[in-house]
Amino acid sequence: MTLVNSAYRLKDNKETRRPFVLAAVMLAMFMGAIEATIISTAMPAIVGDLGGFSLYSWVFSSYLLMNAVTVLIYGKLSDLFGRKPIITTGIIIFLIGSLLCGIAGSMEQLIFFRFIQGLGAGAVMPLATTIVGDIYTKEERAKIQGYLSSVWGISAISGPAIGGLLVEFVSWRYVFWINIPLGLLAIAGLHFFLHENIEKKKPAIDYVGATILTISISTLMFILVEGGVHIAWSSWEAISLILISSAGIVAFILYEKRLDEPMMPFELWKSRSILVANVVSLTTGVMLIGISSFLPAFVQGVMERSATIAGFTLTAMSIGWPIASTAAGRLLLKIGYFKTSLIGGVSLIVGSIFFVTMDPADGPLWAACGSFFIGVGMGLTSTSFIVSIQSNVEWKIRGIATATNMFMRNLGNTVGAALLGGILNSRIQAYIEKNGTEGMNIDTVNLLLDESKRQELSSTVLKTLQEGLTVSLHWVYISVLIFAVISFIFIIFIPRKE
Template structure:
């Protein structure tokens, strides 16, 4: 099926639908860069550095769980009503986030925002898969990825300016006009001819997945910090996570309409793409979540400068994704993904070697290589999957791949946040600082006014502690980059889309 046009009374206007889809994707892309840029300011205002990773984990958890449900619903009811629902919920969450008065409130509202976000990126990508041919998709996916480049330039810049001159609250509200324009464009120009089916939603699978991932997140974030590893609470959470995962797999393999169709995983290219998407998701959140804290807290740079170190990642992503569109046609999925895997390892290695004295340009260089790797690999995976499956399962197939990346970012935010907290706590306890100094003492590093008022000795201890802890985080990121490269080696060899 090359297009949904010429079906029914009205014809889909592909260029305008593409613009609407890109607006929806831009909304999600700018959210990532702006919130990461604003987080040090948010913590400086609301406090609660120990809850830092939960601001990302809450959003990512709901995003990861709902993406599969939205994918299934879109195969039943069409893409347009599902992406519209997701955008509306996302905007409601964004508005509430801007009104947060505490870190706890912000985390709660991020749950709502993530609940809607689960529909946006996978549905936008699936719509493109529906209205363009296999050969066209390789190029169009590159155009779609250029959205990340535009958001890379505008996101950190707008976020930094808002944080410095207005308020961090406005970073959540810039999404509102984007979402409204995207909805209008889709409803005016996208026309689907869907055979209505009785909805069969796998609620049991959804509940089991939420329980499993939530439990695992709590374990990873709080283990060794608030919950000693040998405590009964930790053992209980670990047992619950393992039991929940086993029950989820057992249920999904036996239910007629699973939210996670494991039959798709029998295709080797899809299996590899999904597993590698998990590991690259862990890497992605490890860089984007904590790099601004390092640049502002340790390098003592502004929010705008911290934002632009992430900009480099979002510039590398669309450039490489555009190149990937052409490379896929000539060299194929394997070579394209392999080059991406090498770039991921180079970027991760740069972060491991990074010292505070290297400055923001070194950090930006590492970000750029990570972006290049993500652009090459993710574009290859999506085009490969959409070219392998039929329309009737394309929504859930695309959503499954994005679920794995989202699951990776969810696990990564919790795992790496837990490592950061535990290493920081251990460092502060071993230091000669005040016995009452806790992880939340880092709050002062993220506010320029508070930082300037700290005694030199205490400032040095906090900065060294944050540097040491983040170094451990980046070592873990490097390990996952190596695992990603090894996984890519198992992709089937191919000769390109044009043979």
């Protein structure tokens, strides 16, 4: 068997067994990917049990923050010490966080445990993708990366369905505990079948850059979530937080450019194909979190359907995602990166239009159609970008190059959860203040997401809450459409010659 890099050929007379490594990698990716869809379906039940609707988006934001910040550090560590020990460490931390999330007794505890879960998740996705880029040839990567992208689709099929069934018949806590056997199997596969022969280098970890980035993103997330809800946009607190975040981002860019081995190698961005891939990964990350996080709340709270039906609307995304990912591997070889990505960009816009025009009377099928087109767009673009990036860099920087692209998508998820969650909270609060009855506030929406409590609401209160949630989510989906258009515009600038 001929492998791409000598680092994977032999170690102590052991040879890396690619099919088994691929299976372990896909299992690890599935574990991380299913987390995004399975918890979305469970969130209405979690809020109904623990309360704290105003903290709804923080359950996503806390996880995504640590994921986004650590992904670059893990990518750099994997280039220094090898992929295997770093991804294994990440999976172990992720499993510890999953165990703790399942025993959370309050929304605040759940948010803290999600930080731990995100700390480990930062290693899983980028390093799983990087390992495949290492052990397969350039010609093989298009097909194999299509398989990896389809993992997102498969997780979207099983995630909402499993999440809905667990919520209805067992407990929402099992949506976290289900990760544990998956993670242990992935660790075992990597331990027995992936053998590296890496020349370890002296560590040069950019802790200062990581600290600056963490402070900048955390501050930005906080004001995006709380702005217009608990902090007035015109207040000195809001202005100060915006200035701190902006100054931190500028300081991070200037500092990274001075380093020989930066956490974020901006030199990579000089390639137009990599620049476009990273920017569009950011914008599509915002879109993805906007759909997966808030659609179940609409289906359950406004359409009054079960968690299983809410899961079905997200499941439709997976039908398009794996089909598109598989097709992308072939399309890349026939029509190139530009046309493949362009088709994906059009699909993202079509899917977003479905959500913007969605009415409660349309039913779950309309929402499922929008999810399907979003899935097609994500499958085509994500596969194109990963193959393009890994084909343009050499092994010694492939880990950080792949991690940078993952970071941009995670950053999009992070900012998107905060931004769109802030829009949702502020719009609901404004609607309740204008149309609500005495004693009603944003946390009253908790009652809407618990079926038994919803049935006890008066018709007036029920109508007010449902209309408020509908209007608020409409603004969220308008924002998703705007990001879809931005994605399409950037895709136009992908070099045609590739």
